[in-house]
Amino acid sequence: MAIESGGVAGQELSAERTVHVMKKERNTKMTRLGFTLTFLTVVCCSLFLGGCDRGKEQEALAEAAAARAALAKAQVAFAKSEKERNILQSELDAVIEERDNLQEQVKELTKERDEAVNKAKAAQTATEEDLMNQLAAQLEKVSELQAQNKELQDAIDQLLIDFKVGEVTEVVKQSREPDVIFVPTPQDVVEKMLELAKVKKDDLVYDLGCGDGRIVVTAAKKYGCKAVGFDIDPQRVKESLENVEKNKVGHLVKIEQEDIFTLDLSKVNVVTLYLLPSLNVKLIPQLKKLKPGSRIVSHDFAMKGVKPDKVITLTSKEDESEHEVYLWTAPLKEEAGEDTEAEEETETEEEASTFFE
Ligand SMILES: C[S@@+](CC[C@H](N)C(=O)[O-])C[C@H]1O[C@@H](n2cnc3c(N)ncnc32)[C@H](O)[C@@H]1O
Numbered sequence: 001m002a003i004e005s006g007g008v009a010g011q012e013l014s015a016e017r018t019v020h021v022m023k024k025e026r027n028t029k030m031t032r033l034g035f036t037l038t039f040l041t042v043v044c045c046s047l048f049l050g051g052c053d054r055g056k057e058q059e060a061l062a063e064a065a066a067a068r069a070a071l072a073k074a075q076v077a078f079a080k081s082e083k084e085r086n087i088l089q090s091e092l093d094a095v096i097e098e099r100d101n102l103q104e105q106v107k108e109l110t111k112e113r114d115e116a117v118n119k120a121k122a123a124q125t126a127t128e129e130d131l132m133n134q135l136a137a138q139l140e141k142v143s144e145l146q147a148q149n150k151e152l153q154d155a156i157d158q159l160l161i162d163f164k165v166g167e168v169t170e171v172v173k174q175s176r177e178p179d180v181i182f183v184p185t186p187q188d189v190v191e192k193m194l195e196l197a198k199v200k201k202d203d204l205v206y207d208l209g210c211g212d213g214r215i216v217v218t219a220a221k222k223y224g225c226k227a228v229g230f231d232i233d234p235q236r237v238k239e240s241l242e243n244v245e246k247n248k249v250g251h252l253v254k255i256e257q258e259d260i261f262t263l264d265l266s267k268v269n270v271v272t273l274y275l276l277p278s279l280n281v282k283l284i285p286q287l288k289k290l291k292p293g294s295r296i297v298s299h300d301f302a303m304k305g306v307k308p309d310k311v312i313t314l315t316s317k318e319d320e321s322e323h324e325v326y327l328w329t330a331p332l333k334e335e336a337g338e339d340t341e342a343e344e345e346t347e348t349e350e351e352a353s354t355f356f357e
Pocket residue numbers: 177178179180181182183184185207208209210211212213214215230231232233236258259260261273274275299
């Protein structure tokens with residue numbers, strides 16, 4: 001179309017352009033061809049090569065199939081083993097759980113055992129402590145008893161030193177009941193007894209069963225003589241000592257707690273009695289040892305078998321009653337007509353008992 005519209009130049013240009021276009025078209029075609037040839041070559045080569053690998057491919061496919069089969073088998077085996085593993089796992093879990101339970105039980109038992117052991121230990125300790133405390137208390141008691149025992153022994157030793165064994169025995173012996181109760185002689189009768197006995201300053205007077213000590217106190221006060229009062233009753237001894245102190249005759253009068261039936265009367269000048277007829281008789285063996293000239297005076301009661309030197313009767317102003325006083329002088333004289341006297345004595349004894357009651 002450009003050739004038709006331009007001159008020669010135009011025609012030439014257009015030819016050139018045409019050539020150029022034609023060249024360009026040719027080159028394009030050549031390029032295309034080149035590409036096509038290359039493509040074909042590649043395809044051919046590929047086809048060739050593909051034909052060469054088909055055997056291998058078959059082989060590979062077979063291997064792949066075998067591998068797939070093996071894989072499937074392995075998968076089955078795996079599934080199976082997985083199942084077994086799961087079973088084993090659950091069994092293992094159960095065993096583990098059981099073991100844990102057992103461990104828990106062991107733990108509990110161990111705890112209980114430890115507690116029991118601790119309790120037993122504590123109980124044992126407590127028992128030991130108790131025993132030790134008891135032992136300590138007993139030892140303390142033993143010590144106390146030993147101390148008391150020592151104190152008692154010391155006291156006994158002291159007593160033995162103070163009184164000597166013989167004297168202690170004597171005190172015990174004298175602690176028996178009196179043979180007759182205490183009934184005081186009225187004071188005017190006391191004075192009559194001493195008057196009848198003719199007491200002198202140099203005499204030693206014994207009152208056997210002295211009661212409150214009135215006879216020995218009166219003898220010392222009135223005659224200035226020495227006198228000893230004996231009584232078995234500690235209360236009477238106490239009262240006599242108070243009487244001696246009250247009348248300030250301690251320098252002349254002694255009071256002793258003695259049983260009158262144990263006394264030695266060999267040094268006595270005057271014996272005064274207010275006992276019972278039978279006790280007077282019982283004293284005869286001792287009275288027989290009196291020095292000659294010694295006197296015995298007895299308030300109200302005679303002495304069976306021994307003749308009195310004198311018997312007087314007086315009425316006391318104190319009780320306005322009649323009282324008798326008997327006098328004997330050593331050596332004692334036996335009385336005649338014992339039988340009759342014996343009957344009289346029995347009567348007198350009964351009267352005396354009634355009197356003292
Ligand atoms: C009836 S009272 C006489 C008291 C005092 N002689 C008087 O005349 O007043 C008798 C006393 O003798 C005492 N006696 C009794 N049996 C005795 C004995 N075996 N030895 C010493 N005294 C005894 C009694 O304790 C009581 O004090």
